[in-house]
Amino acid sequence: MTAAAVVTARESGLIACTTCGKVWSPEAEICGHCETPLITRPAQGLSPVWAWLVAGILLYIPANMWPMLISRTLGREDASTILCGVVELTQLGSYGVAFIVFFASIVIPVAKFAAIAVLALAVRHEIAMSQTRLTHLYEVVEFIGRWSMIDIFVVATLAALVQLGFLASLAPGPAAACFALSVTFTMLSAKAFDTRLIWDRIGETK
Amino acid sequence: MIAQRPAPGERMRCPRCRAVLRTSRPAALDRVLAFALATPPLMAIALTASFLTLSGGGARQEASVIDAANAVAHANTWPLALAVGALIVALPLLRALALAYVLLPIRLGRGPARRAARAFRLAVELRPWAMAEIFLIGVAVVLVKVSGLASVSLGPAFWSFVALAALALMEDAALCERSVWDLIR
Known part of the structure; x- marks a missing residue:
């Protein structure tokens, strides 16, 4: 180069x-x-990046532990987490759709946490990685992050169908809000990252 | 970095990170403007027409997005409804209006509108938050989930959303931000 x-x-x-x-x-x-x-260059350095990232990771924990969807049939309440939803889809035989939800709700968020941490550590020289690769990593993070919102739209659409009387009884659980906020916070974390930092150290290191 | 403007049909890349800095396609302005102007009428159809029809056991029910929003607004799910409404309706619409506000006077040869710079910056910043295409994948997942309970058919509003998502993607491909900034003075 x-x-x-x-x-x-x-x-x-x-x-x-x-x-x-x-x-x-x-x-x-x-x-x-x-x-x-x-x-x-941002005066606060990487602090906003780390702050949004930590907030996103913290909210991602209840987003997975708490129920995303609560259904009631014949007086029996059934609460399912994100992962339960994926398992249910595989039981219906819809492996493709199960894979999409698994990828969007679990693989993308976790990979994104890791990628932002790698970017933030690499510009501080904690991780050695070429500038070109870091730039590609940032582009992927920026492009793919929004797609984890799929499950939120699934829950909202199901909730709407219920309110209209299409489905027996179904309500979004507390995990929905946590998940939506977690995705939002990681998008803000990526946005707070100044890509110029990747290139600043040219000349200092090889 | 100092560089010449690209010739028509070419693109200029950053020599360091290979990001496309600027393209030169005179027709792109018209295309982006056309997509922006097409968004509000499509959104009107997407909101008011029937989104999907469920039928099963002799019963049949149609619903539009407005019906669904009204229903959800009364329940304890209103924050979710508000967030989803913003992501799939309000923000895409605001972005399209901002783009039209910036590009229409330029296209008509009147020079940039007042506060055009602020409007265009808003349009650029709204892009990641306008999620019509992601909503469609979510709806597809729902259709699979409820397919065992009732038979579902898609209405014109669903196809309007498909068109809106396609317009947003084509708009992204056509829009060269640096070229628009040059036109705003």
């Missing part, structure tokens, strides 16, 4: 807008073009 050929705004004594790409003199506080506040 011909990284040496790149002249960054910071090296030129300028400050680049992360939204529209215009460069300004370092005294500028707000981009005169798109009105984004200009920061050369």
